[in-house]
Amino acid sequence: MTLNALIVACGWEPALVPDPEVEVSGAYVSDLLSDVMAHCPDGAVLITVQNHTNSVAVCTLVGAPAIVLVHNREIPEEMQAAASREGVALLRTTDDQFHAALRVGKALGIGVGE
Amino acid sequence: MxxxxxxxxxxxxxxxxxxxxxxxxxxxxxxxxxxxxxxxxxxxxxxxxxxxxxxxxxxxxxxxxxxxxxxxxxxxxxxxxxxxxxxxxxxxxxxxxxxxxxxxxxxxxxxxxxxxxxxxxxxxxxxxxxxxxxxxxxxxxxxxxxxxxxxxxxxxxxxxxxRLEGASLQKDGDDGSGSLYLLREFPICKYDFENAGKAANQIKQVLQEKKLPPKIIRRIAVAAYELEINLCVHSDGGVLSWQISNGRSEIVARDAGPGIEDVEWACRDGASTANEWIRSLGFGAGMGLVNVRRVSDEFDIKSKKGSGTTVKSIIYIEDKAS
Missing domain, CATH: 3.10.580.10 (CBS-domain)
Incomplete structure (x- = not known):
């Protein structure tokens, strides 16, 4: 599924979307950046509370195309600038991590019927 | 007069x-x-x-x-x-x-x-x-x-x-036997979270340009990132050196202090000395060295309380048998 289609399906606020057509394979939920480095699959969106430049750096390294900030967390200017520079999408939702991940699962048909 | x-x-x-x-x-x-x-x-x-x-x-x-x-x-x-x-x-x-x-x-x-x-x-x-x-x-x-x-x-x-502190050493070429040779050095400053991850990102970009397999790139990027963050969070500042020669990637994170009291404990999953505000940034989960060791083919750490720490991560980029 394209990122754009996932944004529409999940009802996320698109704060920055450098490439709407990039393919999304799933989601990874974590607030620990080392955990993201260790386990986030390539092509997954990162669902997190970490609203700073280091989350962008980690996404760049693991090949995560987008960060979904839960609880409608603010996006600091430096984070916006870093994401723009690195081509990482920034999305916001009022959901918590569980419900944000649930929406991704539904949109991608992951876990349905398991 | x-x-x-x-x-x-x-x-x-x-x-x-x-x-x-x-x-x-x-x-x-x-x-x-x-x-x-x-x-x-x-x-x-x-x-x-x-x-x-x-x-x-x-x-x-x-x-x-x-x-x-x-x-x-x-x-x-x-x-x-x-x-x-x-x-x-x-x-x-x-x-x-x-x-x-x-x-x-x-x-x-x-x-x-x-x-x-x-x-x-x-x-x-x-x-x-x-x-x-x-x-x-x-x-x-x-x-x-x-x-x-x-x-x-x-x-x-x-x-x-x-200028000297900010300069990154850079050497490219081959190692004489036709294998890829790269050398980079990145000075890392204590608590410079603004720039944390940039060295690892540069390393990843170079590897992508050289068209190395994505799995190898990711392992090297993980090791580089974790060691870079460790220098930033735990040391008084140091240097991240990265070299590719003889078909292997060697990352060395070297600092001049403060050193680790119990190296064995520090390498355990979850072991961390990070304070609350560092944890609030998503660091200090005690997974850094564990991650480095997990992605490395060879891993070594030397440290002494009161002096510096040197961590080495070697990842083979060419089949050793070939």
Whole structure:
């Protein structure tokens, strides 16, 4: 599924979307950046509370195309600038991590019927 | 006429002029060659005309807290009134007479486009406290003293230090046997979260340009990132070196302190000494070294409390059997 289609399906606020057509394979939920480095699959969106430049750096390294900030967390200017520079999408939702991940699962048909 | 013969010398002492020994740092030697007298001199000049009285010169020197004043008219330098000249005038009762009569006239001057090394030799040879500076048209353009030189060298050396600290070493090529050879060094500063991850990102970009397999790239990027963050979070600052040669990637994170008390404990999953605010940024989960060891084919850590830590991660990028 394209990122754009996932944004529409999940009802996320698109704060920055450098490439709407990039393919999304799933989601990874974590607030620990080392955990993201260790386990986030390539092509997954990162669902997190970490609203700073280091989350962008980690996404760049693991090949995560987008960060979904839960609880409608603010996006600091430096984070916006870093994401723009690195081509990482920034999305916001009022959901918590569980419900944000649930929406991704539904949109991608992951876990349905398991 | 009681005109002084020459500029007053400063106290003589045993000294070695900068640039005259083989022991001076190369950076310093280059600086004193590169800097011109005009880069160092004071050009905001306080001067008096020839018909000013010695008392006026003395008052000016007192107000401006200077130890000599050039006698100048329309850019032409006629002489210099020094504290010695003032004392001499006071003793002789000529303090109300003109500077033109009692100034020092035999002057040694420097030209503004001379290298600083030349000026340093003049200071050493003549033992004067200051030299007037003239330009090619023989116009007075400044005055130079030891303090000007010290200030200029401190500013230049600080800039040079910043440049050297910020410079990333870079060497590319092959290792002689046709294998890829790369070398990069990244200085990492303590708590510089703004730039944390940039070294790892650069490493990843280079590997992508060299078209290495994505799985290998990710392993190297993970090791580089974790070691970079460790330097940023836990050390007093250090250097992340990355080298590719002989078909393997070698990342070395080296710092000068504070060192790890229990290395074995530090390498356990979840072991962390990070404080709350570092944890709030998503760091300090105690997974960093575990991640590095997990992605590495060879892993080594050496540390001692009170001194530095060196962590090495080796990842094979070519099949060892091939």
């Amino acid at each position: 009681s005109t002084s013969d020459s500029q007053p010398p400063i106290a003589s002492e045993e000294r070695t002029t900068l640039g005259e020994t083989d022991n001076d740092p190369i950076v310093l030697l280059e600086l004193i060659q590169r800097l011109k007298v005009r880069d160092v001199m004071t050009s905001n000049l306080v001067t008096v005309p020839r018909d000013a009285t010695m008392q006026q010169a003395q008052e000016l020197m007192r107000q401006k807290k200077i130890s000599s004043v050039p006698v100048e008219e329309k850019g032409r330098l006629f002489g210099l009134v020094s504290i010695d000249d003032i004392i001499r005038a006071l003793v002789a009762g000529t303090i109300h007479e003109s500077c033109g009569r009692h100034m020092t006239t035999k002057l040694v001057v420097l030209e503004d486009d001379m290298p600083l090394s030349f000026a340093l030799r003049y200071f050493d040879r003549y033992h004067y406290g200051r030299f007037p500076v003239i330009n090619r048209d023989r116009q007075l353009v400044g005055i130079i003293c030891h303090r000007d030189i010290n200030r200029a060298l401190l500013v230049e050396l600080t800039q040079e230090l910043h």
